[in-house]
Amino acid sequence: xxHKEQIQKELFALQDxxxxxxxxxxxxxxxxxxxxxxxxPVLRKFAKEFSKRKEAEEFLQDLPHQYYEENNLHxxxxxxxxxxxxxxxxxxxxVPYINNWATCDLPLPKCFGKHKEELFPQIREWIASDHTxxxxxxxxxxxxxxxxxxxxxxxxxxxxxxxxxxxxVNMMMAWxxxxxxxxxxxxxxxxxxxxxxxxxxxxxxxxxxxxxxxITSEQKTYxxxxxxxxx
Numbered sequence: 001x002x003h004k005e006q007i008q009k010e011l012f013a014l015q016d017x018x019x020x021x022x023x024x025x026x027x028x029x030x031x032x033x034x035x036x037x038x039x040x041p042v043l044r045k046f047a048k049e050f051s052k053r054k055e056a057e058e059f060l061q062d063l064p065h066q067y068y069e070e071n072n073l074h075x076x077x078x079x080x081x082x083x084x085x086x087x088x089x090x091x092x093x094x095v096p097y098i099n100n101w102a103t104c105d106l107p108l109p110k111c112f113g114k115h116k117e118e119l120f121p122q123i124r125e126w127i128a129s130d131h132t133x134x135x136x137x138x139x140x141x142x143x144x145x146x147x148x149x150x151x152x153x154x155x156x157x158x159x160x161x162x163x164x165x166x167x168x169v170n171m172m173m174a175w176x177x178x179x180x181x182x183x184x185x186x187x188x189x190x191x192x193x194x195x196x197x198x199x200x201x202x203x204x205x206x207x208x209x210x211x212x213x214x215i216t217s218e219q220k221t222y223x224x225x226x227x228x229x230x231x
Contacts (some may be wrong), residue, residue, distance in 0.1 A: 091109065
């Protein structure tokens with residue numbers, strides 16, 4: 001039988017207060033009082049075992065959760081679902097409840113990589129959302145799955161269409177375009193040359209690309225020349 005309090009008790013048994021103090025500083029928008037303080041490998045091990053229990057299904061339906069680690073546990077469980085349709089259904093239900101970058105950026109479900117064509121319309125929907133972490137999740141998925149052999153130039157246009165005042169959206173945009181420069185230079189660099197991105201994203205993209213070991217020294221020099229403000 002499902003008891004929320006029992007699951008929370010089990011999570012608190014894994015608490016590391018020093019880690020909580022450290023990790024809470026990385027999550028300025030999350031109240032420290034709802035961070036238990038569980039190291040990711042420890043929570044991942046718990047998730048693997050908990051997902052086999054009958055209560056796991058009820059836990060997934062019990063939204064919203066109270067604690068940060070409950071959200072991470074939720075994401076870890078559903079990313080382990082092998083059936084694509086079931087996995088996507090659970091992701092769609094959960095994404096609107098994501099309230100921080102760390103939960104948002106947990107590894108994607110492995111089944112997504114085998115269903116890229118079917119998944120793409122959903123990514124468009126996520127990116128068109130007005131919810132910060134839904135947009136971020138969409139951009140992150142686009143970055144992780146569609147910059148290699150499945151790349152199409154139109155994906156850059158989709159990412160570039162995002163306009164937001166939210167730091168965590170704009171940071172993901174910059175991360176996306178810096179990664180795109182590393183993997184698809186010829187298609188991506190016009191977005192920098194022609195200043196198609198918001199100014200902050202433009203500059204942050206160049207900064208992240210220049211810091212990347214996947215960008216050549218010649219490319220870094222060229223990107224630095226594109227930092228300057230338009231006259």
